[in-house]
Amino acid sequence: MxxxxxxxxxxxxxxxxxxxxxxxxxxxxxxxxxxxxxxxxxxxxxxxxxxxxxxxxxxxxxxxxxxxxxxxxxxxxxxxxxxxxIGMVFQQFNLFPHLSVLDNLTLAPQQVLNRSKQESQERARFYLEQVGLAEKIDAYPDQLSGGQKQRVAIARSLCMEPQxxxxxxxxxxxxxxxxxxxxxxxxxxxxxxxxxxxxxxxxxxxxxxxxxxxxxxxxxxxxxxxxxxxxxxxxxxxxxxxxxxxxxx
Structure with missing residues (x-):
């Protein structure tokens, strides 16, 4: 087994x-x-x-x-x-406040997984759509509610395509x-x-x-x-x- x-x-x-x-x-x-x-x-x-x-x-x-x-x-x-x-979502959202939602989602795939900017952005758009926040792609964390921040944090983890x-x-x-x-x-x-x-x-x-x-x-x-x-x-x-x-x- x-x-x-x-x-x-x-x-x-x-x-x-x-x-x-x-x-x-x-x-x-x-x-x-x-x-x-x-x-x-x-x-x-x-x-x-x-x-x-x-x-x-x-x-x-x-x-x-x-x-x-x-x-x-x-x-x-x-x-x-x-x-x-492994994707991990914490109690606090741990988003980078100086980065847009799109940049928060694409940073790790580019730096850790060596994904291209285009591929990383495509994945980010896909997962933001999955969590119902496609329209917030250019927003900054301080423009989001707590629930939206946490959904962005989940989408960010999913962009790494974890098991x-x-x-x-x-x-x-x-x-x-x-x-x-x-x-x-x-x-x-x-x-x-x-x-x-x-x-x-x-x-x-x-x-x-x-x-x-x-x-x-x-x-x-x-x-x-x-x-x-x-x-x-x-x-x-x-x-x-x-x-x-x-x-x-």
Whole structure:
């Protein structure tokens, strides 16, 4: 059986004396959406950052697109190659404020993938159309709403044509009325078969869109399984309490 695009085994992560991830293991299959949920500080964002080697781990093994990110001898080329196959969308949009939307989308494909200016611009137009922002191609970030900025950030990641998309609470910085437009784009990606890992507090989105859910608590995987089943009928008291609090929020 082939290795899944994302595999993590017995992952330990410390920040000084703080034990953030405590030997957790899991995987993401091709074209699967994995939702990672849990209270703030449980380790879910740290896990996501480890999957892109924005953070290194203290122990365990992480393999993404066939490259072991946890190996000490990982070369710059290997890291660059694997990162070119992973799109990451953060809580904050991280757009370059001095660049237009078009330039934000074409910078990395030209500099990292050595795409021509024409090809990069064609891809940018295509993906802006996909996220419903074709008319904003010449706008600057300060001329966009929060939801539009996040959709531009998603389009920017897609311009790199990644195999995997990582989302770190992409709606947490948005006003409530703007959340839906970002979640709609993410649902469209899922429908098209994009492999996705989504750290989120949007429980309904996790239930309706994710294939599986992973519930983290204090650095441990407390419960995991099919999203609708786990979120409708939690087996652990801790997840039951977490979901009740989320409904009341």
């Amino acid at each position: 082939s290795t899944p695009p994302v595999l993590f085994e017995h992952v330990e992560k410390y920040y000084g004396p703080l034990h953030v991830l405590k030997g957790i293991s899991g995987h993401v299959d091709r074209a699967e959406v994995l939702a990672v949920i849990g209270s703030s500080g449980c380790g879910k964002s740290t896990l996501l950052r480890c999957l892109n080697r924005l953070e290194t781990i203290n122990q365990g093994r992480i393999v993404v697109t066939g490259i072991e990110l946890s190996q000490p001898a990982l070369t710059r080329k290997q890291l660059r190659d694997v990162r070119s196959q 995997i998309m990582l989302f770190d609470e992409p709606t947490s910085a948005l006003d409530p009325e703007l959340v839906g437009e970002v979640l709609e784009v993410m649902q469209q990606l899922a429908d098209k078969g994009m492999t996705m890992v989504v750290v989120t507090h949007e429980i309904q989105f996790a239930r309706d869109v994710a294939n599986r859910v992973l519930f983290l608590d204090q650095g441990l995987i407390v419960e995991e399984g099919p999203a609708r089943e786990v979120l409708t009928n939690p087996q652990s008291d801790r997840l039951h309490t977490f979901l009740r609090r989320m409904r009341q929020a």
